[in-house]
Amino acid sequence: MNASLEINDVHKWFGSHHVLDGFSLRIESGEVVGLLGPNGCGKSTVLNIVSKLLPYDLGQVRLMGKPLNELSYRARELVGVCTQHCALYPDLFPAENLHFFARLYGLSEKERHERVAELMRIFELENFAKTRVGQLSGGWRQRLHLAVSLVHKPKLLVLDEPTAAVDLEARMDLWRLIEGLRDSGTTILLTSHHLAEAQRLCSRVALMRDGKVLAAGSVPELLARMPGQAVAKVQSVDGEAVVQRALGLGWQVRQHADQMRLLLPQLLSLREIVDALDGTKVSAVSVLPVTLDDVYLELMDDELTPPSTI
Numbered sequence: 001m002n003a004s005l006e007i008n009d010v011h012k013w014f015g016s017h018h019v020l021d022g023f024s025l026r027i028e029s030g031e032v033v034g035l036l037g038p039n040g041c042g043k044s045t046v047l048n049i050v051s052k053l054l055p056y057d058l059g060q061v062r063l064m065g066k067p068l069n070e071l072s073y074r075a076r077e078l079v080g081v082c083t084q085h086c087a088l089y090p091d092l093f094p095a096e097n098l099h100f101f102a103r104l105y106g107l108s109e110k111e112r113h114e115r116v117a118e119l120m121r122i123f124e125l126e127n128f129a130k131t132r133v134g135q136l137s138g139g140w141r142q143r144l145h146l147a148v149s150l151v152h153k154p155k156l157l158v159l160d161e162p163t164a165a166v167d168l169e170a171r172m173d174l175w176r177l178i179e180g181l182r183d184s185g186t187t188i189l190l191t192s193h194h195l196a197e198a199q200r201l202c203s204r205v206a207l208m209r210d211g212k213v214l215a216a217g218s219v220p221e222l223l224a225r226m227p228g229q230a231v232a233k234v235q236s237v238d239g240e241a242v243v244q245r246a247l248g249l250g251w252q253v254r255q256h257a258d259q260m261r262l263l264l265p266q267l268l269s270l271r272e273i274v275d276a277l278d279g280t281k282v283s284a285v286s287v288l289p290v291t292l293d294d295v296y297l298e299l300m301d302d303e304l305t306p307p308s309t310i
């Protein structure tokens, strides 16, 4: 069966800046894939290419099995896009915005009325039916934006940092909506730099750096790559003693930005850790199971894990 999206060895230059450097990613129908990486690593560029907002220079992109270059305008019908730059009309009401975009995508008048009513209901926008979009809070505007991107029932939904500009409560609401879309089988490619968001929403994540994917897999698969199941963050005035003790216990040690992290073979209690480090002048310890943040740090650490070996 064809994948929903296949991106194969894509390169993109902005002038002399090599922004995508052999980017590859495959998304099966029904998957929610998160593209994660630091600012400027090329996430939006990938989404803009997939949405046909931007051409690419080398490589292949196939959407529903068809080369993107041959799809011309149809690609826009297959993909629903929620970019970081809000494309909504601030002087119109929510339903008017939905109608506008539905017309743009060629829905008949009957389809349009049904679809707009359905989206107003699903996204609980009815309470704001008489509020102009410019007066909506950031969270509600983003909800409407998401609804607009779905107006033509796209086969692939592309979301660029869908919760970046909203407060925590609105973020949780958007998460629930995206989970609802995921559970009803929508194929989604989203970018985020909240690793917790990706951990919650995505069936698979791709960790990106410098225009290419360093590692991809389900969250459990990526977590299993860590040489430990838990991370203890330790403060001590005698870091060297902690390092030596930890190594003696068979725990690996990582130091990032003045913070010492010990990779534990299994989740231990604080007391067990403090007892194991007894005599090493530890002033603070916290311990958590490994998260995507840890995988990310591990991959970002060139010296420990050169990209070519991942």
Ligand SMILES: Nc1ncnc2c1ncn2[C@@H]1O[C@H](COP(=O)(O)OP(=O)(O)O)[C@@H](O)[C@H]1O
Pocket (backbone or CB within 6 Å): 014, 017, 019, 037, 038, 039, 040, 041, 042, 043, 044, 045, 046
């Ligand atoms: N239209 C453009 N012209 C020139 N450089 C660009 C353009 N769009 C993005 N870039 C550059 O490409 C790199 C990747 O950008 P982007 O894909 O937006 O990264 P991300 O979404 O991961 O933050 C950045 O260095 C950015 O400055």
Ligand SMILES: [Mg+2]
Pocket (backbone or CB within 6 Å): 043, 044, 045, 160
């Ligand atoms: Mg971006």
